[in-house]
Each structure stands twice: as C-alpha cells, then as structure tokens.
Amino acid sequence: MSTATPSPTHAPPSASSAPSGTPPVATPALAAARAPRVDWRVRFAVLAVVWGFSxxxxxVGTSAYAPFQVxxxxxxxxxxxxxxxxxVRRTGLPRGIRTWxxxxxxxxxxxxxxxxxxxxxxxxxxxxxxxxCNATSPLWGMALSLVALSEDRPTRRxxxxxxxxxxxxxTVLGAWQGFSGVDAAGTSMALLASLSYPIGWIYVRRTLAGRSESHLSLTxxxxxxxxxxxxxxxxLFTSWPKAFPLAPLxxxxxxxxxxxxxxxxxQYGIxxxxxxxxGQMVTYFIPVIATAAGVTLLDERLTWNTPVGALVVLAGAALTQSRAGTAPRVPRPEGRGRRRAQR
Known part of the structure; x- marks a missing residue:
C-alpha cells in the first residue's frame, strides 16, 4: 500500500517520485561492508507477499474494527x-517548518x-x-504526470x-453486463485510493525531491x-471497541x-x-498474490473476468512505465566540424 513510500495499498516510488538525499560515494570496501546479508531477489519476493497479503x-481487521480504527x-x-x-541507525527527524x-x-x-x-x-x-484496483495506480500516475509534470511527455506506447x-x-468490473454484482461505492473508494498515491508522489516530487535528509528520516x-x-x-467518528478479538487484532x-x-x-533497500x-516491478505481483490469498483463505468468489481483466490492467500499467529506447548520439570528428564551421 504505497507512501513517498508506497505500500500496497501502495505502488512503489520511482527515483523522482520520492524524496531522496544525496548518497555518499561508495568505495569497494564500504560497499562490501554494507552488502545486505539477504539477496535482493529474496527480499523482493518477501515484499510482494507482504504487500499482497495486506x-x-x-x-480481517475490518470484520471487528471500524475502518478508521484499522x-x-x-x-x-x-x-x-x-x-x-x-x-538504531541514529537518524534524526527533518528540520524546518516548510519541510514539515x-x-x-x-x-x-x-x-x-x-x-x-x-x-x-x-x-x-x-x-x-x-x-x-490498487494496480491501477501507475495508470493514474501516468495520466496525472502528463498534466502536472512538464518533463513527462506522452508517447504512443x-x-x-x-x-x-x-x-x-x-473488464474486471464486468462493464458489458452493467457492472452487476459490483458495489459501486466500495469500488469507487478503492479506485480513489489508488488515485491518491500518484497525487502524493507528484506533490512530493515538486516539493521534497533533492532534500538532504535520508529516506528513513522523511518517511x-x-x-x-x-x-x-x-x-x-x-x-470523532468511532467509539472505543467493546471487545478485541484476537484474529482481527x-x-x-x-x-x-x-x-x-x-x-x-x-522497499527502499531494494x-x-x-x-x-x-524495485517498482513489485507492483505487478501484488494483485496476483492478493487474489490468491483472497480466494484460498477467505473463500472469495472469482469469475473469469477478474483475472483476465487484472492481466490487462498490469499489461497497460507496464506500458505506461516503459520508455522507448533512444539511439545514442555519435559525435562528429573534430576536424569535420571545424571545416563545416569555416564554410
């Protein structure tokens, strides 16, 4: 669920969508000393599972507690x-009223x-x-960035x-059958939640990118x-729970x-x-794991259009994040440039 750090109910941040500090120059000795003990692929898989199960x-939490309490x-x-x-890392909080x-x-x-x-x-x-619905966040992000970020130019792809x-x-919502069986209010809230992430990322990119504080401090x-x-x-909107059932807690x-x-x-380590x-590829595994968890552990009903539509959503999201390669510029020989300049 995504943040300047996303979370699945997050999509992960890109290099320019989250606040970042200037990393120190890593020498070979320093890199070896800081080398993670667990391979990044293992951590990537763990992150996908954790966010998918969110x-x-x-x-489960909302079965006993109010949504605001959860x-x-x-x-x-x-x-x-x-x-x-x-x-543990002796990281301080950021300073400055504007930053806060x-x-x-x-x-x-x-x-x-x-x-x-x-x-x-x-x-x-x-x-x-x-x-x-959470997987639509990159789609919203692409649409918003075309309007809010002048450096993001639209391409056919x-x-x-x-x-x-x-x-x-x-397709997921079954539009051809009049969205029957889909709760409009709940679905709209889930889609608005996925829209909220890129709004936040764009705001962070405009206001906090390039800060000297670490990701950990800002997050x-x-x-x-x-x-x-x-x-x-x-x-203001809920009352104290009368009981605390163990599983929802x-x-x-x-x-x-x-x-x-x-x-x-x-996520930030990866x-x-x-x-x-x-790092952001984890986004495409989250709905797969969320669907598998819901169907197998909560006995949620799954019709054909749900996985098919989800695959189409993920394919579209992948295309919006891709960029066509550009051919490298080949410098002209210095002598030829001088002759043309003289002409």
Missing part, C-alpha cells in the same frame, strides 16, 4: 517500526487518505478486487498503455504525521508492523541496491 489483513492501528504500528529503525508542512500534505495523500479509503472499500468489496489499462478495469516523519491525523479523526498489528513499517524499509525500475 488486502486480506484489511478485510487505519490508525496500521499507521501506529508502522510508525513504531520506523521509529525503532531510526533509533510538505510532509503533512504527503502524509495525507500517501497514507491517511488511501489507507482509510481501502479500509472502507473492503467493507463492501472483496479483498481481491481491492488488490486489483504510454497512451496505448493507459487505454489498455482502463479497458482492463472495465518516518511522514508516517508520524499520518498517525497524528488519524489520531484526531478516529475518535493480530491482522491490524501485522498490517502495520509488516505491511507498512517493515515493507517500507525493505531500490537503493538495484534501482527504482526493478
């Missing part, structure tokens, strides 16, 4: 994980709003559908991917602010500690090691 955990618990336990990581103001906006669009919308959505739609992706959404502060936002909203704790805090740490292009 939709199932939301479904979201608050998720943010709280996620923040505790990042706070512990910051303490920008992080407050980012916390709303990347955490508080989408997490809450997914929790409310899963009151009426299956976790499989929520996971597939990316426009085709956008159209293909939304055709996949219509930790962002999650703290999102937790504070839900701490204000939750008591464990689901909320796991959703926060693993699906948010731990997943963010793993991106820093193999780059954002490979």
């Amino acid at each position: 939709f199932l955990l939301i479904k 979201t608050f618990g998720r943010l709280l336990f996620g923040t505790l994980v990042l706070a512990a990581a910051m303490a 103001a920008h992080l407050t906006v980012a916390a709303f669009f990347l955490n508080a709003l989408p997490f809450s919308l997914f929790a409310f959505a899963e009151l009426t739609i299956p976790s499989t559908l929520a996971g597939i 990316r426009v085709a991917g956008l159209g293909l992706g939304f055709l996949g959404v219509l 930790g502060a962002q999650l703290m602010l999102a937790t504070a936002q839900l701490a204000v909203v939750t008591p 464990v689901a909320v704790v796991a959703l926060g500690a693993l699906g948010t805090g731990f997943a963010m740490l793993v 991106v820093s090691e193999v780059g954002p292009t490979t």
